[in-house]
């Protein structure tokens with residue numbers, strides 16, 4: 001792959017990683033025991049007002065799926081960065097064919113080519 005393009009993609013991935021980590025940190029804590037895992041902060045149940053507490057529980061359950069999505073995305077980005085380091089970036093994990101550059105430009109953390117992704 002073209003070195004300049006790879007550098008651009010790496011920059012994009014690093015920026016995206018930072019953005020995701022910031023978003024996650026705004027409502028979740030990094031799990032110290034499990035690398036790459038985040039835990040959404042539990043609502044504090046000490047306001048004494050039931051209505052407020054119900055809202056917070058609802059917010060908590062709304063955040064959980066978001067946390068999972070962001071976590072998965074972050075994992076993909078870390079993997080892509082690792083592959084760049086190992087000079088294995090841009091190869092589809094299923095068919096082992098190079099992923100088209102146009103796809104990598106749009107979605108640099110892609111693990112599969114378009115054909116394998118939809119399967």
Ligand SMILES: [Zn+2]
Pocket residue numbers: 092093094095096097112113114115116117
């Ligand atoms: Zn493929």
